[in-house]
Amino acid sequence: MPDLPRQKAAIIGGGVIGGGWAARFLLNGWDVAIVDPQPEAPRKIADVIENARRSLPGLYDRALPDEGQLVFCETLQDAVANADWVQESVPERLDVKLDILGQITRAAPDQAVIGSSTSGFKPSELNAKGGRTIIAHPFNPVYLLPLVELVGAPAICEQAADSLRSIGMYPLIVKAEIAAHIADRLLEAVWRESLWLVKDGIASTADIDEAIRMGFGLRWAQMGLFETYRIAGGDAGMKHFLAQFGPALAWPWTRLTDVPEFNDELVDLISGQSDAQSGHLSIRELEQLRDDNLVAILRSLKNAGSAAGRVISAHEDSLPTGGEHEGLPITASQQVPSAWTDYNGHMNETHYLEIASQATDGLMGLIGADAAYLGRGLSYFTVETHIRYLDEVLAGDRLRVTTQVLQGQGKKMHLFHRIWRGDGELAATAEILLLHTDLKARRSCLPESAVEAKLTAYAQAHAHLPADGSGRFVGEKPGAASRSNSSQHPSPSTPGE
Structure with a gap:
């Protein structure tokens, strides 16, 4: 299948948000052109992209596409040439945005989406002098958080939504334009109340952050607001919750219609408390801590198939997989997340087994022993594993696994995985013996004929290929029992037979 032409994104303005957009597009295989007049822009954007890499x-159990090409352009016209998407992320000043968006409208291809990262302005304001800009408002860090609020012409928003889904984001089309859209209006309410709590000496900045991250923030991460309150109503649901707590809306609990005077005293109070709370960490250290925590939370949601985790799973399913290498099927591919590395800086041995397990699942999918098969009460259980560690693997390395079937008749599935590093070096091998099992009886049994036929076909196709390194035991000297052909491998004894 021929490679499809890469798509191109032009990023106008390379601050934190522009850099995040650049990273999200780039790491999903788009070419990215950036224009920003600030001399420090290339360095700052490089830092953001490095955080994203x-x-x-770490969110995915498949490798992302190969990175696109990143270029910095001298002019806006050069950046937007042949672009499929143009994202404006310049400072929040209407006069500046109108000038830049006017230039983009005149220079960008007719079919390109023109999005603005604005957190407050409306499309009618941005297009007041003519234009076709929609709001595409993301959240920091753009390369990890999936939400993008879309506001504007319905047809363009739908086109934009398709592109955003292809890079793992969640487009939320706002039904009518309103200043600050949806999420920032909610955040503003919490922010205003928090300022009063600090000003009035009721809580410090650290207290407020703890109240959020130790309590309702965890609920919001996976259920949002209304679903959380529905549960709070018990068996009677939302109606009971509203009846019970609705009257509290008339009580003077909050000061949302009142704003504290924003003076030097308030600035010094809040910034001083913030320094005491987090000043021992650099911004880069805080970013990495934030990203590590987000990856862990998002992966948990992905494993549960819930909230933002559904977006990641859907995107992962769209990522390319399969193919062949040296005559063997590629059954797994992944980039090594930093969480897989240990104090020595290389991949911990636990995760060699993890990616080998993914490869086993990949092979099982190829022969029809998939989720539907599991639903019929049948699967293969691992009974023996032998891993050899041949070369070092570091965070960020791309791994792909090829699988050779050594035996596939009857109840046994005998596999030999080769774990290849992105530079073509063989990093490890994993030899695995599995036994077909009836999940209800919890006993070994023969597989369905169609599954056995496919597995046997693989074994026959792979029989002429060498399998150096298989059939060994721990501590055996290299070459002592190595065999050059899978047909020479005696099957290990299998428990339970």
């Missing part, structure tokens, strides 16, 4: 692959 460190964290984004």
